[in-house]
Amino acid sequence: MSTLPAYQNRLLASLSDTDRAWLRPHLDPVDLPLHTVLVEPGRPITHATFLEAGLGSIIVNSEEGGRVEIGLFGRDGFAGTALVLGSDRIPQQIFMQVGGHGHRIGADAFIRLTEASASLRALLLRYTHTFLVQTACTAHANASAPVQERLARWLLMYHDRQDGDELSITHDFLSMMLGVRRTTVTLTLQLLEGARLIQARRGRVIVLDREGLEGAAGDAYGPAEAEYERLIAPLRRRPDRPGPVPPRA
Template sequence: MPHPTQSFVRNCLLSVIDAAGYAAIGPHLEPVDLPKGTVLIEAGKPFTHAHFLNTGIGSIVVSTADSRRVEVGIFGREGLSGFGCLLGVDQCPQTTLVQVEGEGYRVAVDALRTACQQSASLRETLLRYVHVFISQTSYTALSNANQSVEGRLARWLLMCHDRVTGDDIALTHEFLSIMLAVQRPSVTTALHMIEGYGFIKARRGHITIKDREALIDFADGMYGVPEAEYRRLIGPFG
């Protein structure tokens, strides 16, 4: 299969690097389908590949020995998985999995590191993304500490909306409960409340965004800063 040209890829990081940077990474990109639930990185296991998504949403989840879990960050076509390999580490304590199916490219860790050594554009762009992701996780901590379940859900729905095409998001109550670190009945209550305000339409396995601006207002300042930082340092989401 021929390697994808830069004009063909939909991943924002691969789109914004210069031609020399893409020439360094492009030959190592392997197209992959990413079904829902695919584990991209297993906690405590060595990194083998990084993944650049074109579509879909990845989720980074931390868990305890007694199976308590919470999502700490998400990424889609604006980012990549496994960026810890860029920081000189070989594994991490979080699991990365696909929460909304999609497709993209994978690249072996050693090939990615070599490409970054060859291209300042690629290296600097990916490290800027690491900075933005840290900003996202800091706002997740802020939201978890200060917002109601409904406010946290509003922020997270906006983040997912940024990473899909259209207004429909395929999400289950089970995964929403992991994201919010609450029981499923609390997820149902939060969805009903936000739906009652007219911001969303919820049905089994799907949520449709109906009034994005109202949802931003409801998120009460917890959404938007990391997203603006991405646009400032890297570019639009796509």
């Protein structure tokens, strides 16, 4: 390997050497602490941001104070898909739900590069497609899946994009993301815990049985992830090398 560390971001890692070398000088490393706002609703998007670590949420801020998440991404994607689609803004907000870091590029330069390189554009558009499918799955889940399935799906999506099996989240936060009451989240987490699928700790959730969770998530989990793996790259870290906390068999 070279001294240049490989990108953790799946998109940057999937680029051709040519595209990557071309893009690299424009990418600024950026620290992204918890709650950093990447895109403000209705305001011009200033940067495209590729995550190396952490999680970003796309949320709708309804006027009555209700906030609902409609999509989520980590090192599998980036913030600013609208720029590739030819819009300089979106009506939703994107913020860091789990702190991390990444690389960003100014909107103007980003647009110029995507217009100039068909292969770069194609990759980012394929990612946008998978994100559209994810949003469609969210709409599907919200319409017909009970809270337990939605919650399981959400935990899986988080788990897909993080190392290890410990997820940092509070019930309160989950209740906002899913658009349900906090006490419903508490109750539902207890159900999942009773089924030995997870373990709940203060401020965190530990995934015990991933396959079980997938079963509990219903069919709203899966299509978007399959689409990502079909069109981009493996979503999760290959489990060939067990993580730092191997399950006691």
